[in-house]
Amino acid sequence: MxxxxxxxxxxxxxxxxxxxxxxxxxxxxxxxxxxxxxxxxxxxxxxxxxxxxxxxxxxxxxxxxxxxxxxxxxxxxxxxxxxxxxxxxxxxxxxxxxxxxxxxxxxxxxxxxxxxxxxxxxxxxxxxxxxxxxxxxxxxxxxxxxxxxxxxxxxxxxxxxxxxxxxxxxxxxxxxFNRIQVEDISGHLNKIAQRENIAVEADGLHIIAQKADGGLRDALSMFDQIVSYTNKNLTYKSVIDNLNILDYDYYFKLTQHLTATDVSHTLILFDEILNNGFDGNNFINGLASHLRNLLVAKDPQTTKLLEVSENIKQKYISQSQQTPVSFILTALNLANQCDLNYKNSKNQRLQVEMALIKMCHIPSVLQLASQPLTNTATDPDQIKKKTSISTEQSSFTAPATSVAESPVPVNLPPVIPAEVNPTVNIPKKTPPPSSKIVLNPISLAQQSKVAMLVPSLNGIQNNAEGADGDEPKYITGSDKEIFTQDQLLLYWNQYTSMVKEANRINVYTLMSTSVPILEKPDEILVQVEHKLQEDLLQEEMIDLLNFLRPRLKNFSIYIKTKQVVKEVVNRLYTSTEKYQYLVEKNPKLEEMRRRFNLDVNP
The missing domain is CATH 3.40.50.300 (P-loop containing nucleotide triphosphate hydrolases)
Known part of the structure; x- marks a missing residue:
C-alpha cells in the first residue's frame, strides 16, 4: 500500500x-x-x-x-x-x-x-x-x-x-502574519480537490474555512478527515455532520418563527437542536452571529463582510430585507445578555428559552411603541368608551378604584398615572366598584425619565399615595410647588427614621449627619466629607427622590452633592500647656515635679 x-x-x-x-x-x-x-x-x-x-x-x-x-x-x-x-x-x-x-x-x-x-x-x-x-x-x-x-x-x-x-x-x-481569509482557504481547498479528483460543494468548503479560524493547516486537516468520511464526495451536509456544526437552515427557520411571534415552534426548534447534541451556549452564540450577518446584509456596502458562500449570502440578503433593523438590534441585545448570564445560571436551558420568548414578543412591543398616543383624558367620547368596559376586563383592580385595561409591553418603563380629568366626577373616598379612572398617558420620552425614578410598580403605588396615606394623589412632571427648608427637613427626617428602622446604618449615619440645604426652589445641596459618602448617597438617590417628590408636591427637584473638607486648626502649644496636658493624663507627674523641685521650661 x-x-x-x-x-x-x-x-x-x-x-x-x-x-x-x-x-x-x-x-x-x-x-x-x-x-x-x-x-x-x-x-x-x-x-x-x-x-x-x-x-x-x-x-x-x-x-x-x-x-x-x-x-x-x-x-x-x-x-x-x-x-x-x-x-x-x-x-x-x-x-x-x-x-x-x-x-x-x-x-x-x-x-x-x-x-x-x-x-x-x-x-x-x-x-x-x-x-x-x-x-x-x-x-x-x-x-x-x-x-x-x-x-x-x-x-x-x-x-x-x-x-x-x-x-x-x-x-x-x-x-x-495575518489569519488567512475564508475565501483564500476555500479557493485553495477547491484546487486541491480538483487535483485529487474529489467532488466538493462550495458551501461545504466555506464551512471548513470558517471553522479553521484563519489557519490553513487546520483547514487541510479537517478536509482530509471529511474526505475519508465521505469517500471523496464532500457535501455541505457531510461537513455539518462531521464537524458538529449547526446548520444555517436552523437559524433561518428560527428567525422566521421569531418575527412571526410563534413561541411554540421556536421552543420546539430549540428542543430539536438540544436533542441533536448541541450546547445551548453555542446555539445562542450562533444566533447572535446570524443576527449580525442579517444586520450586515442590510446594506450593499457591508455585504462584503459576510464570510459565507454566494448561495448563503443570497439567503441572508433575502431574509434581511424582511426583518426590521429594530428587531435585529433588540434581539442582538437579548442574545448578548443571555450569553453573559449563561455560565452563571443554574438552569441554563431556561436562560436561553426566556431569551427566545422575549425575542418572539419584540414585534408586538415595537408595534405598540410606534402607535400614536391619544389624550383620552380630554376627549369625552374616549372617556365614555373607556368607562363602559366591565370591571372583569381590566388588567388590575385597586381596592378603591379600577384602572382601565392597558397592555404593558415587555421591557418598557412603567407609566406613572397622570392627573384625572377634572370634568369627570369621581368620589374621593369610596367610589362605587364599577367606576373607572381614565388616565392620561405620557410620552415615551417622559416614560424613560420616569423609569429612572420609579423602578417598579410598587414605586408607582407609593407615589400615588399622599403624604398622610389616606387619599391618593396623582402627580405628573408638570407639578412644581414651592416648598420651604422646614418642609424639606421634615420629610428628610422621616426618611432618615425609615432607613434606621430598616437597619441601614450607613445610610442613616449619612443622612443624620448631613443636613440638606435648599439652595434653589428645585435644587437640594447635600455636603459630604469624602467620596464614599457621595457614592452611598448616589445609590440611595432614586428611592429618596421617590419619597420626597410626591410629599413636597414638586416633581422637578433634584439633589446634588458637594465634598467639603473640614479645616483642622493647627496651633503651637507652650511648654506649660504641654505640661498641663500630661498632668491631666497622669496626675502623679505633678507630685514627682514637687518632690524633685523641678521647673517647667518656658
Whole structure:
C-alpha cells in the first residue's frame, strides 16, 4: 500500500507564489532578495498554521539558489535547491526551541555559526517556537544575534510574540502574519480537490474555512478527515455532520418563527437542536452571529463582510430585507445578555428559552411603541368608551378604584398615572366598584425619565399615595410647588427614621449627619466629607427622590452633592500647656515635679 501523505505536507508551498494569503510578506521578501537588502535576523510571528515556518524555509532555499527566476523564485533544479529539497544541505539548520531551550543548546548553535559555508553564499538558521527559550538562553543569544557573521542569517518563528524579550525584538525585522481569509482557504481547498479528483460543494468548503479560524493547516486537516468520511464526495451536509456544526437552515427557520411571534415552534426548534447534541451556549452564540450577518446584509456596502458562500449570502440578503433593523438590534441585545448570564445560571436551558420568548414578543412591543398616543383624558367620547368596559376586563383592580385595561409591553418603563380629568366626577373616598379612572398617558420620552425614578410598580403605588396615606394623589412632571427648608427637613427626617428602622446604618449615619440645604426652589445641596459618602448617597438617590417628590408636591427637584473638607486648626502649644496636658493624663507627674523641685521650661 502506498504511504499516505496528509494534504498539509503534500501541498506545502515550495515557492513564494504558492503561499496562500500572505502577499504582504512574500512581496517584501522578494523585493529584499532582488535588491540584496537582506536583514541579519527576521522574526515571523502570527497564529498557528498561517505559513511562518513555510515562508522561512522558502526564504532559506531562495537566497542560496544560484539560478533565480525573473520573479525572484528558486529554480528548484540547481545543486543548492536539490540538496535543500532532499534534506542534505549543510547551509540550512533548523532548531526546535520547544525541546532545545537551554543555554547549552544555544551555545552549540553559536559554535556552528563560526564555521563559514563551504558551498553557497549564506548559512540560514531557523529557530522555531523561539518564545520557548529560557531567559538565560536568550541572553546567551543576544550578542551573536546583534553582530552575526556576514554569511549568517537567523529566522525566528513564534506564535507568542509578547513572550520574547524586547532586546531580541529590537535586533530583528518583524513580519506579522495575518489569519488567512475564508475565501483564500476555500479557493485553495477547491484546487486541491480538483487535483485529487474529489467532488466538493462550495458551501461545504466555506464551512471548513470558517471553522479553521484563519489557519490553513487546520483547514487541510479537517478536509482530509471529511474526505475519508465521505469517500471523496464532500457535501455541505457531510461537513455539518462531521464537524458538529449547526446548520444555517436552523437559524433561518428560527428567525422566521421569531418575527412571526410563534413561541411554540421556536421552543420546539430549540428542543430539536438540544436533542441533536448541541450546547445551548453555542446555539445562542450562533444566533447572535446570524443576527449580525442579517444586520450586515442590510446594506450593499457591508455585504462584503459576510464570510459565507454566494448561495448563503443570497439567503441572508433575502431574509434581511424582511426583518426590521429594530428587531435585529433588540434581539442582538437579548442574545448578548443571555450569553453573559449563561455560565452563571443554574438552569441554563431556561436562560436561553426566556431569551427566545422575549425575542418572539419584540414585534408586538415595537408595534405598540410606534402607535400614536391619544389624550383620552380630554376627549369625552374616549372617556365614555373607556368607562363602559366591565370591571372583569381590566388588567388590575385597586381596592378603591379600577384602572382601565392597558397592555404593558415587555421591557418598557412603567407609566406613572397622570392627573384625572377634572370634568369627570369621581368620589374621593369610596367610589362605587364599577367606576373607572381614565388616565392620561405620557410620552415615551417622559416614560424613560420616569423609569429612572420609579423602578417598579410598587414605586408607582407609593407615589400615588399622599403624604398622610389616606387619599391618593396623582402627580405628573408638570407639578412644581414651592416648598420651604422646614418642609424639606421634615420629610428628610422621616426618611432618615425609615432607613434606621430598616437597619441601614450607613445610610442613616449619612443622612443624620448631613443636613440638606435648599439652595434653589428645585435644587437640594447635600455636603459630604469624602467620596464614599457621595457614592452611598448616589445609590440611595432614586428611592429618596421617590419619597420626597410626591410629599413636597414638586416633581422637578433634584439633589446634588458637594465634598467639603473640614479645616483642622493647627496651633503651637507652650511648654506649660504641654505640661498641663500630661498632668491631666497622669496626675502623679505633678507630685514627682514637687518632690524633685523641678521647673517647667518656658
Amino acid at each position: 502506498e504511504n499516505f501523505i496528509v494534504s498539509a505536507r503534500k501541498y506545502r508551498p515550495a515557492t513564494f507564489e504558492t503561499v496562500v494569503g500572505q502577499q504582504h510578506i512574500t512581496g517584501t521578501l522578494k523585493n529584499a532578495i532582488k535588491n540584496n537588502q537582506l536583514a541579519q535576523a527576521f522574526l515571523f510571528c502570527g497564529p498557528r498554521g498561517v505559513g511562518k515556518t513555510t515562508c522561512a524555509r522558502i526564504l532559506a532555499k531562495t537566497i542560496n539558489c544560484t539560478s533565480l527566476t525573473a520573479e525572484q523564485e528558486a529554480c528548484g533544479t540547481c545543486e543548492s535547491c536539490v540538496s535543500f529539497q532532499t534534506g542534505h544541505s549543510f547551509n540550512f539548520h533548523e532548531l526546535d526551541a520547544a525541546s532545545n531551550n537551554s543555554v547549552d543548546d544555544i551555545r552549540s548553535l553559536i559554535e556552528q555559526v563560526r564555521i563559514p559555508p563551504q558551498a553557497g553564499k549564506y548559512k540560514i538558521y531557523i529557530i522555531d517556537e523561539v518564545h520557548m527559550l529560557s531567559a538565560n538562553a536568550f541572553n546567551a543569544f543576544l550578542k551573536t544575534l546583534e553582530e552575526p557573521p556576514s554569511y549568517a542569517i537567523f529566522i525566528l518563528a513564534t506564535t507568542e510574540k509578547h513572550k520574547i524579550l524586547p532586546t531580541i525584538l529590537s535586533r530583528c525585522q518583524i513580519f506579522d
